[in-house]
Structures are given as C-alpha cells and as structure tokens.
Amino acid sequence: MSNDLQNIKNRFGIIGNFPALNRALEKAIQVAPTDISVLVIGESGVGKEFIPKIIHSESKRKHQPYIVVNCGAIPEGTIDSELFGHEKGAFTGATATRKGYFEVADGGTIFLDEVGELPLQTQVRLLRVLESGEFMKVGSSQVQKTNVRIVAATNVNMMKAIHDGRFREDLFYRLNTVQIDMPPLRERKGDIHLLFRKFSIDFAEKYRMPELELEPSAVHYIENYSFPGNIRQLRNLVEQMTVVERNRQVTVEKLAEYIPMETHLPMVVNNQNAQKQNDFGSEREIMYKILFDMRSDINDLKSLTSELIKNRGTADLSNQEKNLINRIYSADQTPPVSQNSLLYFEDKSPGVQSAPTIISNAEDSYEDIEDIEIEENRPESLSLQNNEKDLIIKALDKHKGRRNRAADELGISQRTLYRKIKQYNLED
Secondary structure, three states: OOHHHHHHHHHHOOOOOOHHHHHHHHHHHHHOOOOOOEEEEOOOOOOOOHHHHHHHHOOOOOOOOEEEEEOOOOOOOOHHHHHHOEOOOOOOOOOOOEOOHHHHOOOOEEEEEOHHHOOHHHHHHHHHHHHHOEEEOEOOOOEEEOOOEEEEEEOOOHHHHHHOOOOOHHHHHHHOOEEEEOOOHHHOHHHHHHHHHHHHHHHHHHHOOOOOEEOHHHHHHHHOOOOOOHHHHHHHHHHHHHHHOOOOEEOHHHHHHHOOHHHHOOOHHHHHHHHHHHHHOOHHHHHHHHHHHHHHHHHHHHHHHHHHHHOOOOOOOOHHHHHHHHHHHHHHOOOOOOOOOOEOOOOOOOOOOOOOOOEOOOHHHHOOHHHHHHHHHOOOOOOHHHHHHHHHHHHHHHOOOOHHHHHHHHOOOHHHHHHHHHHOOOOO
8 A cells, every 4th residue: 555545544533445446546546646526426325425525635726725515405496506606696595795605616627416417507607617617607697617626426337327418428527537436335344443433532531431342243243234324324333332332242133232243144035026126117018028928939830830831731740839829729629639639631723623722639729720821821919019909909808898807807907908999999
C-alpha cells in the first residue's frame, strides 16, 4: 500500500484493505489535481461521501468553498433556486435576491449527492453549467459565470433511469467523465470485524462505557451477514448495542436478536419469481408462445400427412411420427395410433384410379381425409389476432359462456378476457 493511500485513510478514518476499496481511493487521489467531473457509484451507506472530500482536499481548490447538496432532500419546486439562486419577486415568497450554491462555491467544489433524483428541468440547467460554466438565476435573464468542480454520487441504476426517461443521457456522460465505484460491505467480509472494533472503540469513548467484543462464532456470523444498509447499518448496530447491552461479550445468539437469521439467508424464491417474470413478461407473450408452438406442431403434421399421401400409404410410421399424431389429436380424444397401424389414403385426384382406403386402429381419427388434402393447399393464416380470437371463442363455447372458467382455461386473468371479448366484439 502506498504512503499516500495510507495517509488518506488515516486522515479520513477509513478502515479496510479490500482491493476494490483501495482502487476507489487511489482513483480519487489520481483525479484530484484535475478539474474533470467525477461520478461516484455505490449503494446507500457505503461511504460515497468520502470520495468528494478526498478529491477536494487533494486538489488546487482545497482552500476554496466545499458545498454538499443532497438533491433528494430538496423539494422539486425550490431546487433551482437553491442551486442557482433567484431574483427578488421571482416567485411567491422571494422577498429578496438570493445567491445559489453555484455562485457561493465559485472557485471551489460542489458535491451533488443523490444526483439521480434531480428533476429533468434542473438537469438541463446543470448540463449548461458543466458545458459552459454559465447559469441564470430564477427570474433573471442575466447570464452569470461560475468556476466550480462538480463531484456527483448516486445509488440509482443510471442506465435504467435513462431508459425510463428519468435522467438525461447527455448529462450522465458529462458527469461520468471519471467513474468511481464504491464496493458494498457484504463484499468486504475481511473488513467487517475491523469496522465493528473501530465503531466499538468510538462509541465506548463517546458514552464512557467498556468496549464491545465479539465471540468467534459471532465474528463468523457478522462477516456472513448481507448488510443491506452497508456501513451505516453496521455503525448504527454497534451504537445501539453499546448503549443497550450490559454484557460486553457479544454472543452469536445476542447478535442474532439485532440482525435476525431470516434476513441473513438468501431469498431463492424471489429470484425464481424474477426469472419467471423475465421469461414471460406478460399474459400476451404467454398466449403468443402457445400459438407459435401449436403452429409448429401443425406444420410438422402436415409434412407427415403429405409424405404419407405421396407414398400412397406404403410407409410405416416411426415412433416419433406416432407420438406427434397422438400429441396433435390428444385434445380431440382421438384413439392413439398403435405400433402395428398402417395408413392408406385414397387419392381423389382426377384421372387417377382410386386406391382402397384402409385405416387400422385410427378410423375415427382420420375422417374426411380429402379435407386434409384441401387444407394442405390452402394458405395458412399467420394472423396472431385471428388465432387468439378463435381460442377465446372455443374456450367460451366449451364452458358455456362462463368467463371465469374460460379465463382459467386460457391461462389469463378475467380482466384480460373481458377486454379481449370487447376488442373482438364477442359480447353476444
């Protein structure tokens, strides 16, 4: 570990030697002398606020103002005024001209925490500051200049926010000149006990009480806990136990009272549900999948029928072909084809002498063979809408108009079925 990195850790009280943490701190030290924008990415409670402090303290702006702005805590109606200032009378309650943070911090650094929560209108103003250093107060037409270093942080998935239209793509890339990723606490297992001891010493001194000590089993437990609240959660845990617990030796049973085992275990069921949602997405996609599968089976059956007609019934069926026929006609309760069955089809073509028609053990399955020949030459309907309408009509007929049972049969909700009935004019 370099001396600069160790000095930074000592100065800001940063505990841990996890490689990803060291890389984040080293990157902050490297970009500090420049004026490029930095975006800090990480979950809530991982300590993102240390990065802009390090950058400001190691930059040429360290003797100029350093202002922290929590973008998620300022109401949407007043955030423009907070950031850029306003003129007297610009809005109700503006009784005097006020300077904004970008004017006050001229020459220094502004840390925009939770930048992903900025309203779209404010994002436009911020983009102008980043590109030209210019801004206008609310209610003013006069352009002002500012020389400010911007460091932003967020725990929002920015790519999803851009896709959903909640964050401007051009502003994201302007802020994200350099990205620094802060690792979550669950990935820093080796640092968890160190942090626990550090917080225990701090709170013991603050409340003038003996330090907490973890038993070996408790150390193993806490190092394998997920800590959704990260370092902030661990710090609050230690402070609470320091004040409440009389026994300074913390057992795994006592620790489990504060962080229960249920949240300690992975949630497999949720992952399975999420996978199912990703696979299907909607009831419409399920319906389309069924229709496509049905069409594929019908095309295979047509190919088989055509081949049998071509060979005038002289070819024996393979097990695969028999299984296909049974699968296609199972909904009609057609008797299955036995192993010894042979199919002979009568050729109805003009000028051709008819061959005898013999259907063994499948007589009821292949009535009106000429209809199959006609269908072979008829253009196939590829309309998903028509197939969907036919399925709904069949389900309603089968259940004598009982929509709840028809919806269950189709695998869709009653609300969706009602909407489809209205869409296809099936009210009668």
